[in-house]
Amino acid sequence: MSLGNLMPSNPEVQSAVRGVLEKTAVNKDGLRCYLTAYQILDRLPDVLKKRLISERGLGGKETGVEYAATGVVSDAAELIKDIDIEYIDPKGMEFNVDNQQISSGGRYNGLYRLRLDA
Numbered sequence: 001m002s003l004g005n006l007m008p009s010n011p012e013v014q015s016a017v018r019g020v021l022e023k024t025a026v027n028k029d030g031l032r033c034y035l036t037a038y039q040i041l042d043r044l045p046d047v048l049k050k051r052l053i054s055e056r057g058l059g060g061k062e063t064g065v066e067y068a069a070t071g072v073v074s075d076a077a078e079l080i081k082d083i084d085i086e087y088i089d090p091k092g093m094e095f096n097v098d099n100q101q102i103s104s105g106g107r108y109n110g111l112y113r114l115r116l117d118a
Contacts, residue, residue, distance in 0.1 A: 006052060008075035013072065021113070021114035022114055024113070033113065034113045049098060057069065078112075087109065
């Protein structure tokens with residue numbers, strides 16, 4: 001019996017996204033580095049990553065996928081209390097997720113960083 005697609009508020013998704021952000025490198029200013037939803041998705045535990053991709057697809061430019069696995073990851077990151085969010089224009093950028101090259105389909109991509117004191 002299927003329990004339905006994973007959602008951003010799912011505790012397993014929330015915990016895994018936070019776990020990835022907690023392990024992000026610290027820059028020269030003593031702040032954690034930002035990651036895109038593509039990078040977070042690629043660093044999730046393999047079982048969770050594969051389930052999200054299976055349920056939602058990878059998305060990206062010209063795929064026609066409206067709410068891809070990266071959307072779930074992005075929305076989950078936005079629910080984290082101690083998060084900083086910035087945005088970039090991803091035109092010309094490619095991301096590697098689960099050994100597949102993806103071009104962003106959006107006009108902008110969120111960048112997510114967990115505060116060090118979190």
